[in-house]
Amino acid sequence: MSINLHGRNVLSVEALDPGELRFLVQLAGDLKVAKRCGSERQQLFQKSLAFLHGRELPFLRAAFELAAHDQGAHVICIGPEQYAKAAPGEIRQMAGMLGRIFDAIECCGLADDVMAALAERAGIPVYNALSRQCDPCQLVADFQTMREFTHKHLSDLTLSVVGNGRVSDARTLAIGAAKVGMDFRLVSPKDLWPDHQFVDSVKAEAWKNGGKFAVLEDVGAGVLDADFIYASRWVSHEEEDTRNDRAVALLTPFGVRMATLEATGNPHCKFMRFVPDFIGHHAHKSASEETGSPDASRNVLESKASIVLDQAENRIHATKAILVATLAH
Template identity: 40%
Template sequence: MAYNLRNRNFLKLLDFTPKEIQFLLDMSKELKAAKYAGTEQKKLVGKNIALIFEKASTRTRCAFEVAAFDQGAQVSYIGPSGSQIGHKESMKDTARVLGRMYDGIEYRGFGQEIVEELGAHAGVPVWNGLTDEFHPTQILADFLTMLEHGKGKQLHQIKFAYLGDARNNMGNSLMVGAAKMGMDIRLVAPKAFWPEQSLVDECLTIAQTTGATITLTEDVQAGVNDCDFLYTDVWVSMGESAEAWEERIALMKPYQVNMAMIEATGNKNVKFMHCLPAFHDDQTTIGKEIADKYGLNALRSPMMCLSLNIQSFLMKLRTACILLKRSW
């Protein structure tokens, strides 16, 4: 069944019904198949898209650019230091100007209220590439990955645990997505790092309709038991100070994904996912700094963590493509 998403913003999964989300996932799967078969049709020839990045990115930027090019659209990249947004020009004014020049706008930056304001005044579709509160395109990519590697299970049959800092945009978004799609999600983290109670309550209300199971716990053993996927993210998010590392590492060490945790799932087919970037060695500037201060054990997690990351990126590329395509 087709759904009319014409001119719809994609700002957070809370704005979409489970059937609309499933429709996006199904279309993304079809686009991926067409891409690999060499049969993808360019539906966006003559369209122009603005990519606003107030926070730097590798995968999200590449996903939107390649998806746009694959569909025949042109892009303009507006980086962290490449505009007057928030300095000499308000987001409201920026939205009105760019909305007259472009057919769609992607935004990656800070507060959710910023992308909401952009979406309210642009007059063209706006897509959230990440805010402090939500990262909806990543969730669609992750759910597609779970479907492809979940041994034939549908989303409502999948159990997964998110470990670490569950109050960030990934913890929030995975919880919302799981609630919408009837999944069994366990947020395994110190209580101080659980999502805001208001969002938890909203997701629990959604779960009453969809049949989702939402568990918040500090108990690692109980949280990971019988999971199909273990998911984690960095322990200090973009914008947080380096001084936060020492305290954060001490708090999060029990929630580090390692072989003991994987074995504790009791599922020999369990998969490990990470949205990246991941500090698993000392071969990056930040990774080396952490290793020098706190030792390599603060970085290490099983290398199998990389096994699904590229798949997730490819899914994000297809997801970006479907968002662009379905907006017009």
């Protein structure tokens, strides 16, 4: 089946069918190989791209700018001071203006309704780099990374996400895993499980694609035989500057330690986490040098099982894959 994403928005994982998601993962891998071999071909020469951000997330901005640069495109960054107090009608008018100036827009940290308004009126591809509900670009990077560290197909993998089950990275991974037919376990305190509607929807999608989906509170059962353990964020990026003692108390037993990796019974199990958090993110300001961060101990982060640096690199290639798939002719 031929995959054609030209001119498409990429605002959520739900909007991608399983074939399209696999296509983007494969394209990201191909573009990475081409760059490393020195054979990359610029397919976005003289394209103009807008990076519209609601907060400063330097790593995500850098990944977008590098991906665009490699493909010959130019990036203009537009911060919240330009639109934060705009009324809905003004947002729609701004979308029309941006659509006349740019070839595509990447949104980072924007509200979902703002992105929807941009996508409706801009007339050019709009991408979601990170929102409260979803981060499709990071999902492509994560699946690309998984493929690099296992001989298995995505549909044969067991992925355990440990931490807060309600934040965007956990939800995004759950939906993506269901689309490609993984055995997916969300391991979280019961008070932080996703809502029933979300769980039922993902279970149905997983069943349709030959996968499994389970939500568990028992860490040992949740990580048994896992190929990958993924530390989910403890708080959403909107809440990271506020202290939530209750969430910390609930999640403390769910921090990934070496014992967690050993509980898988799989000596080849790899450790992953939400990439922007890896670069001194606010959510981990209280972490000590000895413990590393709340969601993972330092010896896990620095172990041979950790592939967070590969995730970070692959964010660039995943971003590039989305750009090329939607903009190149």
